[in-house]
Amino acid sequence: xxxxxxxxxxxxxxxxxxxxxxxxxxxxxxxxxxxxxxxxxxxxxxxxxxxxxxxxxxxxxxxxxxxxxxxxxxxxxxxxxxxxxxxxxxxxxxxxxxxxxxxxxxxxxxxxxxxxxxxxxxxxxxxxxxxxxxxxxxxxxxxxxxxxxxxxxxxxxxxxxxxxxxxxxxxxxxxxxxxxxxxxxxxxxxxxxxxxxxxxxxxxxxxxxxxxxxxxxxxxxxxxxxxxxxxxxxxxxxxxxxxxxxxxxxxxxxxxxxxxxxxxxxxxxxxxxxxxxxxxxxxxxxxxxxxxxxxxxxxxxxxxx
Amino acid sequence: xxxxxxxxxxxxxxxxxxxxxxxxxxxxxxxxxxxxxxxxxxxxxxxxxxxxxxxxxxxxxxxxxxxxxxxxxxxxxxxxxxxxxxxxxxxxxxxxxxxxxxxxxxxxxxxxxxxxxxxxxxxxxxxxxxxxxxxxxxxxxxxxxxxxxxxxxxxxxxxxxxxxxxxxxxxxxxxxxxxxxxxxxxxxxxxxxxxxxxxxxxxxxxxxxxxxxxxxxxxxxxxxxxxxxxxxxxxxxxxxxxxxxxxxxxxxxxxxxxxxxxxxxxxxxxxxxxxxxxxxxxxxxxxxxxxxxxxxxxxxxxxxxxxxxxxx
Numbered sequence: 001x002x003x004x005x006x007x008x009x010x011x012x013x014x015x016x017x018x019x020x021x022x023x024x025x026x027x028x029x030x031x032x033x034x035x036x037x038x039x040x041x042x043x044x045x046x047x048x049x050x051x052x053x054x055x056x057x058x059x060x061x062x063x064x065x066x067x068x069x070x071x072x073x074x075x076x077x078x079x080x081x082x083x084x085x086x087x088x089x090x091x092x093x094x095x096x097x098x099x100x101x102x103x104x105x106x107x108x109x110x111x112x113x114x115x116x117x118x119x120x121x122x123x124x125x126x127x128x129x130x131x132x133x134x135x136x137x138x139x140x141x142x143x144x145x146x147x148x149x150x151x152x153x154x155x156x157x158x159x160x161x162x163x164x165x166x167x168x169x170x171x172x173x174x175x176x177x178x179x180x181x182x183x184x185x186x187x188x189x190x191x192x193x194x195x196x197x198x199x200x201x202x203x204x205x206x207x208x209x210x211x212x213x214x215x216x217x218x219x220x221x222x223x224x225x226x227x228x229x230x231x232x233x234x235x236x237x238x239x240x241x242x243x244x245x246x247x248x249x250x251x252x253x254x255x256x257x258x259x260x261x262x263x264x265x266x267x268x269x270x271x272x273x274x275x276x277x278x279x280x281x282x283x284x285x286x287x288x289x290x291x292x293x294x295x296x297x298x299x300x301x302x303x304x305x
Numbered sequence: 306x307x308x309x310x311x312x313x314x315x316x317x318x319x320x321x322x323x324x325x326x327x328x329x330x331x332x333x334x335x336x337x338x339x340x341x342x343x344x345x346x347x348x349x350x351x352x353x354x355x356x357x358x359x360x361x362x363x364x365x366x367x368x369x370x371x372x373x374x375x376x377x378x379x380x381x382x383x384x385x386x387x388x389x390x391x392x393x394x395x396x397x398x399x400x401x402x403x404x405x406x407x408x409x410x411x412x413x414x415x416x417x418x419x420x421x422x423x424x425x426x427x428x429x430x431x432x433x434x435x436x437x438x439x440x441x442x443x444x445x446x447x448x449x450x451x452x453x454x455x456x457x458x459x460x461x462x463x464x465x466x467x468x469x470x471x472x473x474x475x476x477x478x479x480x481x482x483x484x485x486x487x488x489x490x491x492x493x494x495x496x497x498x499x500x501x502x503x504x505x506x507x508x509x510x511x512x513x514x515x516x517x518x519x520x521x522x523x524x525x526x527x528x529x530x531x532x533x534x535x536x537x538x539x540x541x542x543x544x545x546x547x548x549x550x551x552x553x554x555x556x557x558x559x560x561x562x563x564x565x566x567x568x569x570x571x572x573x574x575x576x577x578x579x580x581x582x583x584x585x586x587x588x589x590x591x592x593x594x595x596x597x598x599x600x601x602x603x604x605x606x607x608x609x610x611x612x613x614x615x616x617x
Contacts (some may be wrong), residue, residue, distance in 0.1 A: 015321040016322055017320075045498045046495070046496060052520075150498055183496070184494065184495070207581060222462050270552075
């Protein structure tokens with residue numbers, strides 16, 4: 001039995017290598033073949049998928065995050081909460097009520113759980129939002145961190161809870177789920193890769209691209225996932241030969257490459273996917289490179305291991 | 306003589322718009338500026354790349370300090386009475402505790418554990434211990450152009466990028482060259498989250514790099530919202546300003562309407578990736594290229610803004 005839905009995670013380590021470009025166009029190509037696709041924007045610090053699709057952000061939902069509320073009439077000022085708060089998010093001065101410092105709070109709820117007099121209640125602040133929308137036959141679920149908030153992982157967790165619900169309750173709803181991650185190799189990226197069946201790191205043939213690719217591959221290895229690499233801006237020549245040689249030495253499989261192409265920049269800025277059914281760029285080198293990538297991807301999905 | 310040390314951060318929201326190339330190029334320009342003694346930091350601890358274009362002299366001493374600021378829970382099965390209270394009582398808000406049915410003991414998921422210590426405090430048998438584990442490294446060296454470089458590198462799978470950023474900044478105040486330095490340049494991480502907030506807090510000035518694309522602008526607006534919260538003055542650098550983009554007009558008119566300080570515009574110039582392939586900054590590799598001239602202008606504007614024409 002084939003597992004449905006198949007989850008493909010597009011990531012990359014370095015910023016600006018074309019993760020979102022690839023994620024949006026893969027979703028578009030699956031849709032063109034009549035597949036049911038859910039695209040998840042997990043780059044919650046800077047979610048940009050909707051811009052590339054000219055989608056409207058709809059069905060906004062708040063993402064709440066725990067904050068302690070001190071009930072002064074129950075508080076004995078004992079200081080136990082502050083004493084046990086590892087990130088020092090509660091300030092207690094002798095004989096005064098504890099003061100929460102929300103920027104430091106990890107949300108562990110330990111203060112709420114250990115207060116001997118029940119003087120700490122659960123309260124919430126909004127740290128971001130999720131949106132769900134449909135654009136041209138693609139379902140889009142997007143997370144957004146509220147600027148000035150730090151806890152981006154809590155938004156990613158909400159997105160992944162949604163994925164969990166879909167897989168449990170209605171696995172037939174989508175054939176493919178495509179995850180777009182943030183740059184870097186931190187916990188937001190890690191949470192998304194961990195959910196995937198296949199991982200596609202997008203890189204570029206520069207020394208920056210290579211170093212960051214090797215770091216993301218280390219993370220992918222730690223999570224024991226199957227991956228293949230896309231090389232974007234593959235016509236940048238200076239470092240390319242050495243780059244390809246090193247990929248070969250490390251037995252890294254290349255899924256395909258995308259050359260520098262004005263069509264890509266134009267479609268990106270117009271907010272119309274290059275691979276749209278009615279694309280004005282059919283026949284261009286960029287268009288052709290994505291077709292090839294898509295064929296290779298389908299082969300890979302069919303193969304075992 | 307410059308009167309007061311300034312700390313400048315380079316951020317962008319969107320990744321890959323040229324933060325590191327710009328930081329390293331400005332650093333290179335300070336080399337021939339007798340007024341300015343600079344130190345360069347790379348706070349993109351998830352993907353630190355600055356050292357690739359500001360490498361150390363092979364003869365120079367490279368100092369590496371391991372950081373142990375990540376906290377993780379470990380479990381002592383000798384003390385466990387299999388009460389399962391840790392699971393039933395939801396000790397862990399981060400889903401890092403899982404019940405092993407065959408041994409009837411909890412297991413700690415290392416990747417999910419935040420080290421908050423709730424399990425340690427709540428377990429009636431005190432079977433959990435919180436340990437400091439290696440979170441990353443801070444690397445300090447003198448670069449081949451003579452400017453000190455400090456950067457952080459997270460250990461893959463450890464979850465504390467923001468903390469390591471603060472550690473890198475803290476460490477820099479203790480190095481020998483800090484006392485006499487005039488300009489600290491910080492190459493920041495992409496995004497707007499925890500590591501970015503840790504990077505920009507306490508800075509004197511921010512350079513926000515962007516490009517004339519919808520995502521470049523969207524992410525610029527988000528990072529500026531964070532910068533404004535900290536009340537730090539900022540200026541914008543538009544990279545690839547002449548990009549063949551149908552978004553150009555919209556982008557330019559937006560920037561004009563906001564009245565944001567524009568420090569400079571860098572043209573799309575293949576001299577930049579070319580310089581990178583030689584492990585050099587563009588101002589060094591191709592000093593007369595269009596990009597290099599633009600960056601020199603940016604450096605001049607930056608100095609004017611930071612020190613109001615004092616001393617030169």
